[in-house]
Amino acid sequence: MAVTLTEKAAKHVTNFIAKRGKGVGVRLGVKTSGCSGMSYKLEFADEANPEDIVFESHGVKVLVDPKSLPYIDGTELDFAREGLNEGFRFNNPNVKDACGCGESFNV
Amino acid sequence: MALLQLSEPGQSAAPHQHRLAVGIDLGTTNSLVATVRNSIAVVLSDEHGRSLLPSIVRYKADGSIDVGSPAQGAQALDPRNTIVSAKRFMGRGLKDVAHIESMPYDFLDAEGMVRLRTVAGVKSPVEVSAEILKVLRARAEASLGGELVGAVITVPAYFDDAQRQATKDAARLAGINVLRLLNEPTAAAIAYGLDNASEGVYAVYDLGGGTFDISILKLSRGVFEVLATNGDAALGGDDFDQRVYCWILDNARIGFPSIEDTRRLLLKAREAKEMLTSHDETPINAVLGSGEQVNLTLGIDAFAEITKTLVSKTLAPTRKALRDAGLTVDDIKGVVMVGGATRMPQIQHAVGEFFKQEPLTNLDPDKVVALGAAMQANVLAGNRTFSDEWLLLDVIPLSLGLETMGGLTEKVIPRNATIPIAKAQDFTTFKDGQTAMSFHVVQGERELVADCRSLARFELRGIPPMVAGAARIRVTFQVDADGLLSVSAREMNSGVEASITVKPSYGLSDDEIAGMLSDSMQHAGDDMQARSLREQQVEAKRLIEATEAALEEDGMLLAAGERAAIDEEIAALRKRIEGSDHRAIKVGIDSLNAATQDFAARRMDKSIKRALTGHKVIELKI
Numbered sequence: 203m204a205v206t207l208t209e210k211a212a213k214h215v216t217n218f219i220a221k222r223g224k225g226v227g228v229r230l231g232v233k234t235s236g237c238s239g240m241s242y243k244l245e246f247a248d249e250a251n252p253e254d255i256v257f258e259s260h261g262v263k264v265l266v267d268p269k270s271l272p273y274i275d276g277t278e279l280d281f282a283r284e285g286l287n288e289g290f291r292f293n294n295p296n297v298k299d300a301c302g303c304g305e306s307f308n309v
Numbered sequence: 310m311a312l313l314q315l316s317e318p319g320q321s322a323a324p325h326q327h328r329l330a331v332g333i334d335l336g337t338t339n340s341l342v343a344t345v346r347n348s349i350a351v352v353l354s355d356e357h358g359r360s361l362l363p364s365i366v367r368y369k370a371d372g373s374i375d376v377g378s379p380a381q382g383a384q385a386l387d388p389r390n391t392i393v394s395a396k397r398f399m400g401r402g403l404k405d406v407a408h409i410e411s412m413p414y415d416f417l418d419a420e421g422m423v424r425l426r427t428v429a430g431v432k433s434p435v436e437v438s439a440e441i442l443k444v445l446r447a448r449a450e451a452s453l454g455g456e457l458v459g460a461v462i463t464v465p466a467y468f469d470d471a472q473r474q475a476t477k478d479a480a481r482l483a484g485i486n487v488l489r490l491l492n493e494p495t496a497a498a499i500a501y502g503l504d505n506a507s508e509g510v511y512a513v514y515d516l517g518g519g520t521f522d523i524s525i526l527k528l529s530r531g532v533f534e535v536l537a538t539n540g541d542a543a544l545g546g547d548d549f550d551q552r553v554y555c556w557i558l559d560n561a562r563i564g565f566p567s568i569e570d571t572r573r574l575l576l577k578a579r580e581a582k583e584m585l586t587s588h589d590e591t592p593i594n595a596v597l598g599s600g601e602q603v604n605l606t607l608g609i610d611a612f613a614e615i616t617k618t619l620v621s622k623t624l625a626p627t628r629k630a631l632r633d634a635g636l637t638v639d640d641i642k643g644v645v646m647v648g649g650a651t652r653m654p655q656i657q658h659a660v661g662e663f664f665k666q667e668p669l670t671n672l673d674p675d676k677v678v679a680l681g682a683a684m685q686a687n688v689l690a691g692n693r694t695f696s697d698e699w700l701l702l703d704v705i706p707l708s709l710g711l712e713t714m715g716g717l718t719e720k721v722i723p724r725n726a727t728i729p730i731a732k733a734q735d736f737t738t739f740k741d742g743q744t745a746m747s748f749h750v751v752q753g754e755r756e757l758v759a760d761c762r763s764l765a766r767f768e769l770r771g772i773p774p775m776v777a778g779a780a781r782i783r784v785t786f787q788v789d790a791d792g793l794l795s796v797s798a799r800e801m802n803s804g805v806e807a808s809i810t811v812k813p814s815y816g817l818s819d820d821e822i823a824g825m826l827s828d829s830m831q832h833a834g835d836d837m838q839a840r841s842l843r844e845q846q847v848e849a850k851r852l853i854e855a856t857e858a859a860l861e862e863d864g865m866l867l868a869a870g871e872r873a874a875i876d877e878e879i880a881a882l883r884k885r886i887e888g889s890d891h892r893a894i895k896v897g898i899d900s901l902n903a904a905t906q907d908f909a910a911r912r913m914d915k916s917i918k919r920a921l922t923g924h925k926v927i928e929l930k931i
Contacts (some may be wrong), residue, residue, distance in 0.1 A: 218315055218347045233321065243321040244313045247350065282312060286356065286452040289312025 203275040204257050205230055205264050211281040211290060212260030219246065227248060227263025230279065230292075231270035240273060240307055242292050272296075315347040330488065332496070332692035333445055333462045333680025335438060337396040338518035340423040341676060344453060345684035346746075350500065350680040350687075361675060362448075366440045367391040367428035376444045380645045382475040385572070386545055390427045394519070395780060396538055397439075397481070398423050398434035400471035408543075411803035430482045430603075435479045442483035459486040459722050461686040463678050463849045466492040466538040467706045469752070470764070470811055488689040494524035496681030497647045499666060501527055506604060509642030510536070510634075514660055514668065516623060516650040519545035523627045526771045538628040538706065539634035544619065546582075546650030552615045553578035553607065557593060561603045564721055569598045577603075585612050586652040590701065613655040620651035627663065635872065643666040649675045705730075709786055709794060711747035712758040715843035721786045731787040735801075739851070741858070741907045742774040746782060750796050757843070767809040769798045774889075777851075801852050838891070843892040849886050852898055853879055856905055859912060891921045 207215065207228075219225040227250075231243035247265045251297060253273055256266040266274065277294040277295045331353070334341045339361040343352045352360045361376070367380035368390045375383065377584030384391045392414065392707050398406055399581070415426040449457055462485075464476050473490055480487045501513055508529045516520040522540035524882040526533055536740035552574050558566065566574060575593050585592035590608040594597035597603065613620075633636065644660060646668045650655065658667050670679065711719040713736070722732050738746065747768045772780055790796050795807030810890075856879060864872065882897035 214347075215315070218349060221349045222347075226317065227319070242313060244315075245316045245318050248318055256417055284312060284454070286353070286448065287312055287454040288452075289314050289454075291312055296480075 205259075205266050205271075205274060205276075206257065206278050207259040207262055207264060208278060208280045209260050211279045212279045214290075215262050222246060224248060227256075227265055228268075228302045229265045230274060230280075231267055232273045242274075242307075244272070244279075244290055296308070313440050313477075317348055319892050323905070328690040329449070329455050329847055330458055330683075330686035331445075331449045331453075331460045332491075332679050332684070333442065333460050333485075333772040334461055334496070334676075334679035334682060335396065335441065335464075336517065336678075337394050337520060338364060339675070340441050341679035342449050343676065345447065345683050345687035345855070346453075350683045352676045352679055353447055353448055361746075362441065362444060363395065363906050365393050366395065366437045366443055367393060372429055374429070374440055376440050390429070391845075392425060392427075392432070393471045394473040395434045395437035395883060398425075398437060400475035401434075401471070405657075412434060416631045420470075422829045434842055435482060438479035438481035440477070442480055442485055443629045443921060446483055446485055457485065458690050459686065460481065461491050461496075461682040461689065463491050463493045463682050465520075465522055465540075467522070467540065469706060473793060485551070488686055491682055491808065492535060493647070493678050494522065494526060494538070494645070495535065496678045497645050497683065498526050498533060498681065499644055499684050500672055500677045500681035501643075503643065503743075504533065505640070510640050511634060511639050511643045511645060512627070512630075512664065513645045514627070514651065515540075515646060515647035516734060517545050517648040518650070519543070519547050521545060521626065521914055523621050523623070525630050525636065530693040536636070537630045539630035541622060541626055544622055546648070549582055549616050549650065549653065550575055550578045552619065553581055553612065556607065556611075556615050556796065557603065557605060560605055561722070562902075563601075563603075566666070567598050567861060571595070581607050582653065583613070586654060590653045594750040594798055609654065611678055616655065620655055622750040623656075624659065624663055629763075638664050641666075645677070646670050646674050647677050707752045708754055709750065709752055709764075709904070711736070711784060712751055716758045716841060717843050718751055718753070718756055718758050718761055720929070721784065723789065724790075731785060733783050733785040736782045736784055736798075737778050738772065738780040739777055740854075741776050742773055743777065744772045745770045746772065746798070748784065748796065748798055748807070748809075750794070755832065756840040760832075760836075764794070765796070765809050767796070767798075767807055767812045769800065769805065769807040770802050771803070773803050775802075790880070792826070841891040842894070844926045845891040846886050846897065849882050849894050849898050852901060853882060856901065859908070863908075863912050863915065866915065867908060871908070875901075875904050875908065 215228050219232055225246040225248055227247045229243065229245045229247040232240045233243050247263070250265055251267065253268055254265045255268060258264070261285070274298055276296065277292050280291045280293055282288065282291045294307070299307070329344070331342050333346045340363065341352055341360055343350055354360045362377045362383055363381045365380040365384065367375040367383050369375065373820045380391055384393065401423055403409065403423045406423060406632045417424040417431060422433055422435070424433050430869060431508040446457065460480065462476060462480055464473055468476070476490060477487050480618055494515060497515070498511055506528070510526065511526045513524040514528060519522070520540065520542055521544040522538065524538045525535050539590060546617040557574050557578060573595055579591050581591045581593050585607070590606055593603065593605040594698060599688065625897055636675050641664050643921065646657065646660070651670070651674045652931060655724065657668060657670060666669040688794065705722060705724065705726055708720045708724040710718045713719045719734070721734050745768055747766065749758065750764045751758055751761040752764050755761050782798055783801055784796065786794065786796050794811040796811065797806060799806045803892050858877070869877070878901040882901050885894045885897040888894070
């Protein structure tokens with residue numbers, strides 16, 4: 203299994219890192235907070251930690267800490283537009299139920 | 310599910326904790342909204358991909374309201390109900406608005422601020438601006454997928470208290486929480502990341518559609534301070550269009566164009582101006598209402614030639630701002646260009662030549678203010694936990710002070726002082742047993758209150774009766790980060806207090822500020838004379854009062870002849886006070902002082918005697 207980016211998501215991440223001026227890749231993870239149990243973490247990564255599991259997707263390094271991986275293994279990160287809004291979406295096969303807005307979830 | 314944004318390492322927001330904050334450039338001609346997304350400041354566009362929202366509001370008979378492009382389209386059709394440039398009316402009384410006669414609106418002079426009578430009822434400029442802000446807020450909330458926690462709204466650095474307050478009121482009316490107001494030049498400097506740059510003094514040259522502003526900013530230890538501002542409220546890109554338009558008329562030998570032709574040719578002039586930012590020459594082709602053809606070619610050199618005086622008109626205020634800041638061009642470390650009109654190569658060239666360096670132009674000059682405001686909003690909303698938070702310092706445009714005896718101004722906070730600022734000054738009572746004091750807060754550079762702008766009045770009551778000059782009344786002027794003034798007065802012995810927050814009924818136009826400044830320079834000599842005169846008059850009155858009080862009490866110490874001499878001196882001095890020669894009054898004061906010297910000595914003896922009577926020497930504590 204792996205954590206991947208769609209081509210569109212990868213393009214945007216590459217673009218954002220370029221504009222930001224630094225960063226080795228993107229860090230995905232989960233935090234144990236939120237109304238429905240867990241929430242996603244989506245950050246720029248300035249350096250890889252030794253314990254990180256590193257995936258590569260369309261030229262972008264995806265860093266996941268080993269504790270988060272079971273919850274998001276198989277996730278594909280997509281970039282989507284909804285009306286004027288745009289942003290990243292986790293397509294996570296592990297999710298059993300999520301809160302209304304989908305910001306936090308349960309496995 | 311919700312769409313997520315990339316955060317800085319370690320700063321992923323907890324669910325439902327996203328703090329959506331935006332920066333809003335509420336402009337005279339166009340307005341924009343921007344935010345920081347994925348750590349990058351971006352301007353938010355509407356569903357058609359347009360980022361600039363024309364600052365135009367049209368009120369319609371059926372009660373609906375058009376904002377932006379739809380309103381712009383109706384400008385010629387329905388000028389009375391289509392409000393353009395509402396920013397110029399913010400916080401202004403009818404008499405503060407320049408060129409009111411050439412505007413198509415039905416103005417109403419109202420308490421505090423001018424109103425506009427429209428088909429949908431009477432509207433204040435605050436309400437008009439609120440309509441623009443509502444559209445930007447809706448755009449932001451649709452783009453960010455949630456409610457805003459707040460916004461940073463930019464205002465010109467010269468905006469006075471009334472104009473700033475009006476801007477805040479408009480935001481509140483639009484349901485926007487104002488995190489703070491930010492000066493436009495400061496926002497531009499932030500957008501260029503000058504806060505991370507090396508320390509030094511920067512100039513912000515802002516040539517918009519209809520206004521020109523120059524600001525001198527000082528950056529030290531990541532802190533911005535506005536050293537000076539200047540500008541021209543009636544100079545902008547539109548004037549360049551006008552010059553090209555006149556050139557077309559001249560060269561195509563058109564005498565008196567119809568209104569329709571004027572509009573058509575002005576549009577062509579604007580297009581030509583925009584073409585010349587990237588081309589060496591541009592064709593100007595138009596067909597007039599008469600069927601007559603216009604086929605001209607305008608070259609970049611000719612364009613520069615016909616607009617040369619406009620360019621140099623921006624350099625005069627620039628020079629003044631430098632002088633106000635006490636600097637020369639050699640002190641300027643960088644120059645930031647703001648406003649669409651700075652795209653013109655002759656502007657960039659002239660500014661570069663003036664400052665002896667290439668100006669910064671790599672950000673879109675239309676967006677740079679909004680981007681900086683968004684970055685500031687992001688910090689204030691708490692989305693950045695870095696320790697390098699900016700503390701932005703701004704400047705007050707005109708001195709703030711109090712009226713003192715004789716109608717003189719006592720400046721408490723000088724012009725160009727950085728804000729936030731608090732300054733205290735001690736005042737005292739003028740008469741024996743005075744229990745109340747009234748304060749008159751004024752704004753301006755002139756020496757006489759009559760020549761300054763009155764901002765507010767309040768009274769301090771309950772001062773314990775004391776002899777004149779014994780009370781210590783500390784008056785504190787405080788200007789907060791948004792530029793709003795509060796004044797408090799406290800009698801230090803008794804602790805009685807009074808205060809006022811100055812929400813001036815209306816403020817000063819920048820023309821007026823400029824006028825008041827130049828007045829203060831032209832009248833420096835007269836003012837000095839006037840001040841000396843008033844000072845001597847006040848001093849003479851004080852002396853007469855004191856002498857008369859003493860005569861009342863100890864008149865018996867004087868022989869009839871002596872008394873008559875003093876009375877004569879008093880009468881003479883009274884007469885001199887009526888005159889306008891401060892030196893003559895001084896002479897009178899000195900002569901009365903001399904005449905009462907003996908008397909004063911006798912009074913002194915008497916009171917010492919009284920104090921010593923019935924006491925032994927050893928009882929005296931010396």
